[in-house]
Each structure stands twice: as C-alpha cells, then as structure tokens.
Amino acid sequence: MLLSLEGATVRFGGRAVLDAVDLGVAEHEIVCVLGPSGSGKSTLLRAVAGLQPLDAGRVVLDGRDQAGVPAHRRGVGLMFQDHQLFPQRDVAGNVAFGLRMRAEPKPQRAARVQELLDLVGLPGAGRRAVAALSGGEQQRVALARALAPSPRLLMLDEPLGQLDRSLRERLVVELRELFGRLGTTVLAVTHDQGEAFALADRVVVMRDGRIAQSGTPLEVWQRPADAFVARFLGFENVVEATVGAEAADTPWGKVPVPEGAPQGTRTLLVRPAGVRLVPADSGLPCTVTARTFKGTHVAVHLQFEDAPRLEAACALRTAPEVGGEVGVEFDPAEIVVLG
Numbered sequence: 153m154l155l156s157l158e159g160a161t162v163r164f165g166g167r168a169v170l171d172a173v174d175l176g177v178a179e180h181e182i183v184c185v186l187g188p189s190g191s192g193k194s195t196l197l198r199a200v201a202g203l204q205p206l207d208a209g210r211v212v213l214d215g216r217d218q219a220g221v222p223a224h225r226r227g228v229g230l231m232f233q234d235h236q237l238f239p240q241r242d243v244a245g246n247v248a249f250g251l252r253m254r255a256e257p258k259p260q261r262a263a264r265v266q267e268l269l270d271l272v273g274l275p276g277a278g279r280r281a282v283a284a285l286s287g288g289e290q291q292r293v294a295l296a297r298a299l300a301p302s303p304r305l306l307m308l309d310e311p312l313g314q315l316d317r318s319l320r321e322r323l324v325v326e327l328r329e330l331f332g333r334l335g336t337t338v339l340a341v342t343h344d345q346g347e348a349f350a351l352a353d354r355v356v357v358m359r360d361g362r363i364a365q366s367g368t369p370l371e372v373w374q375r376p377a378d379a380f381v382a383r384f385l386g387f388e389n390v391v392e393a394t395v396g397a398e399a400a401d402t403p404w405g406k407v408p409v410p411e412g413a414p415q416g417t418r419t420l421l422v423r424p425a426g427v428r429l430v431p432a433d434s435g436l437p438c439t440v441t442a443r444t445f446k447g448t449h450v451a452v453h454l455q456f457e458d459a460p461r462l463e464a465a466c467a468l469r470t471a472p473e474v475g476g477e478v479g480v481e482f483d484p485a486e487i488v489v490l491g
Contacts, residue, residue: 153176153177153178153179153212154177154178154179154181154213154214154304154305154337155175155176155177155200155211155212155213155305155337155339156175156176156177156211156212157173157174157175157176157196157199157200157209157210157211157212158174158209158210158211158212159172159173159174159208159209159210160172160173160174160175160196160199160206160208160209160210160211161173161206161207161208161209162192162195162199162204162205162206162207163207168361169190169192169195169361170192170195170196170199170206170361171192171360171361171362172208172209172362173192173196173209173361173362173363174363175196175356175363175366177305177337177339178337179337180335180336180337181337181338181353181354182328182331182336182337182338182340182351182352182353182354183338183339183340183352183353183354183355183356184340184341184342184347184348184349184351184352184354184355184356185197185339185340185341185342185356185358186341186342186343186345186348186355186356186357186358186384187341187343187357187358187359187364187384188343188359188384189343190360191358191359191360191361192358192360192361192362193341193342193343193358194309194310194341195361196341196358197230197307197309197339197341199211200213200228200305200307200339201223201226201228201230201307202218202221202222202223202226203223206219213226213227213228213304213305214304224253227301227303227304227305228303228304228305228306228307229250229298229299229301229303229305229306229307230298230306230307230309231294231295231297231298231306231307231308231309231311232294232309232310236294237282237290237293237294237297238282239282239283241282242278242279242280242281242282243269243274243277243278243279243280243281243282243285243293244262244265244269244278244279246282246293246294246297247265247268247269247278247293247296247297247300248261248262248264248265248300249297249300250297250300250301251264251265251300251301254301264300265278265296265300266278268296268299268300269296271296271299271330272292272293272295272296272330273292273326274289274292274293274296277289277293288323291311291312291323294311295311295327299334299336304337305337305338305339306331306336306337306338306339307338307339307340308338308339308340308341308342309340309341310341310342310343311327311340311342312324312342312344312347320344320347321346321350324347324350324351325350327351328350328351338351340352345384345385345386348369349369349373352369353368354366354367354368354369355367355368355369355372357372357377357381357384359380359381359384364377364378364380364381365377365378365381372385373385374488375488376421376488376490377490377491378419378490378491379419379421379490382419382421382488382490387421387423387424388424388461388463389421389422389423389424389427389460389462389463390419390420390421390422390490391403391404391419391420391422391460392417392418392419392420393407393417393418393419393420394416394417394418395409395413395414395415395416395417395418395420395489396409396415397415398411400418400420400489402420403456403459403460404422404436404456404459404462404480404482405436405456407420407422407482407487408482408483408484408487409484409487409489410484410485410487410488410489413489414489414491418489418490419489419490420487420488420489420490421487421488421489421490422462422482422486422487423486423487423488424451424463424464424465425465425483425486426482426483426484426485426486426487427454427462427463427464427465427480427482427486428464428480428481428482428483429452429464429466429470429472429478429479429480430478430479430480430481431478431479432477432478432479433479434479434481435479435480435481436456436479436480436481437456437477437478437479438454438455438456438462438477438478438479438480439454439455439475439476439477439478440452440453440454440472440473440474440475440476440477440478441453441454441455441461441474442474443471443472443473443474445468446465449465449466449467449468450465450466450467450468450471451463451464451465452464452465452466452471452472454478454480456480462480464480
C-alpha cells in the first residue's frame with residue numbers, strides 16, 4: 153500500500169471526529185471518500201496531508217510513519233475546493249509555485265508548466281491573470297499546480313464542489329482519464345455520490361468518523377452495507393421486514409426476495425427499478441402522490457394505505473399522472489436484504 157491509516161483518531165473537544173479509522177490506498181488507485189457533512193472525511197484528508205495531528209494511530213506513506221513529518225515534506229499534492237490560487241501571480245506563476253519551492257531550474261520549470269497546461273486543457277494560458285479565469289479554468293490551474301511537483305499521492309478536497317453540474321460532469325470524466333493516463337494515486341473527498349462513483353476505483357462511505365462501507369462503485373451501489381448507506385445513496389424504499397425463504401413481510405405486503413437471502417428480522421431495500429406499475433385492479437393498490445422528472449426517467453411516488461411511501465422509476469411516456477390509481481408488483485432482482 154502506498155498509503156495506510158492505522159487506527160487514525162482525531163478528537164475535537166473530547167468527541168472523536170475520526171474514530172480509529174483503518175484505510176489503505178494502493179499505488180495508482182483512485183479512492184473517493186464519500187459522506188455527509190460532519191462524517192469526518194475532510195479531517196481524514198487533513199490528517200494524511202499533515203495539516204491535522206492525530207490523537208491516536210498513525211499515517212504511513214511509502215512504508216514510513218509520518219508522525220512528526222510536516223506537510224511540506226510529505227510529498228503529497230493537495231487541491232482544495234476553493235482552489236486557493238495566488239491572485240498576484242499569473243497562471244504560469246501559480247502552476248510553477250511548487251517547483252520554485254524545490255529550486256527547480258528555470259528552464260525545466262517553464263517546460264513543466266507548459267506540459268501541465270497542455271495536459272489540463274489550457275495550452276498557452278500561462279500569462280493570463282487568474283482573476284480573469286472561469287471557475288472551470290481555475291479548477292484546471294489548481295490541478296496543474298498540485299500535479300507539478302509529481303506528488304506520489306494527490307489529494308482532492310471537494311475538487312468540483314463550486315462548479316455547476318454540467319461542468320462537474322464533464323470535468324470528472326476528464327479527471328478520470330487524466331489520472332489513468334498519468335498513473336496518479338488519488339485520495340479524494342466529496343459529498344457528491346455521482347462525482348465519487350464516476351471518478352473512483354473504490355468508494356469509501358463514512359459516517360460519524362468511521363467507515364460504514366468500502367468497495368468498488370458497483371459493489372457499494374448494488375449492495376449497500378446498511379440502511380444508512382442505502383439512504384445516503386438516495387434510495388428511499390428502505391423498511392424493516394421479516395424475511396422468509398421466498399418473501400418478506402413488509403408494510404407493502406408480501407415482497408419477494410432473492411434466493412438465498414438471509415432470513416429473520418432484516419432491513420429491506422427495494423430499488424425504484426424493482427417497483428413495477430401494473431393495472432390498478434392487480435398487484436398492490438397505490439395512489440400516485442407525486443412525479444419528479446429526473447432526466448433519464450420519472451420518479452413516481454406512490455402511497456399504499458398508511459405504509460411508507462414507495463418510489464418507482466418510470467419512462468416519461470408511461471409515467472402515470474398525480475392522483476391516478478395503479479397496481480404495484482415487485483421484481484426480486486432489484487431487492488436487497490441489507491446486512
């Protein structure tokens with residue numbers, strides 16, 4: 153492992169905001185730490201960078217314990233949400249900052265700056281003032297500056313948080329391709345699940361200073377570890393149920409479960425894609441209470457008696473109107489019995 157956190161703990165006022173965290177990042181791996189505000193993800197990043205001392209545990213980089221090693225000697229790159237560019241320097245001056253601190257000769261600095269500006273899609277922008285750049289351009293300059301000293305680990309703190317959604321979606325694809333091309337090892341923190349799932353090889357979900365789940369984006373999406381992770385990922389159809397061999401007793405009646413699902417009192421996740429609408433005279437009788445356009449589909453909210461609300465994913469052309477009566481059937485392939 154290039155990076156290992158071993159029992160990393162940080163306390164503020166007696167409360168553990170980072171609670172005995174164990175985490176490893178392999179060389180060339182892109183790991184995104186995901187979680188709500190206050191989950192400890194930014195504190196984790198600051199602890200690795202050397203900006204936040206640990207109260208217990210240790211940070212190991214390249215086999216070396218980083219206790220007592222100041223931030224500027226850890227050989228890591230750090231890019232903040234607000235970019236923190238130097239307004240008095242032009243683009244080239246910002247990108248070259250880390251190289252100047254290492255006393256890199258001027259010709260080599262100039263060549264590296266040009267190479268990096270080409271790499272991040274800003275060729276010929278070296279003489280521009282940073283104040284004249286758009287948010288997306290400033291993000292690219294900050295990235296080039298972080299990459300300039302060739303850090304063994306690049307850390308990103310909400311790197312796209314201040315950009316509009318369409319720009320974020322475009323840049324996250326570019327970042328993924330760039331890091332793959334460079335073989336960069338990346339540890340990023342974000343609250344945006346779409347950003348994390350598009351960028352990462354591995355997603356780490358945090359809650360209250362601890363790791364709630366770690367896995368590939370597909371693993372975490374398909375099998376959330378518990379109700380917290382499922383709800384954080386945006387799934388609403390999460391209920392307590394009594395699971396039998398073939399079906400579960402739920403507030404929505406009998407719901408089929410996958411073969412071999414663990415039995416007993418469990419938490420059940422029904423993905424919206426697994427809520428199938430059928431004619432009102434068959435299936436579970438529900439009333440349509442709301443519709444939300446999601447771009448690729450319509451989220452239809454359904455009410456069965458006094459049970460929790462159900463969300464279904466429907467094609468726009470087939471989505472029923474608010475106030476309509478429909479039936480519901482469940483697809484066991486889209487049902488997960490949570491651990």
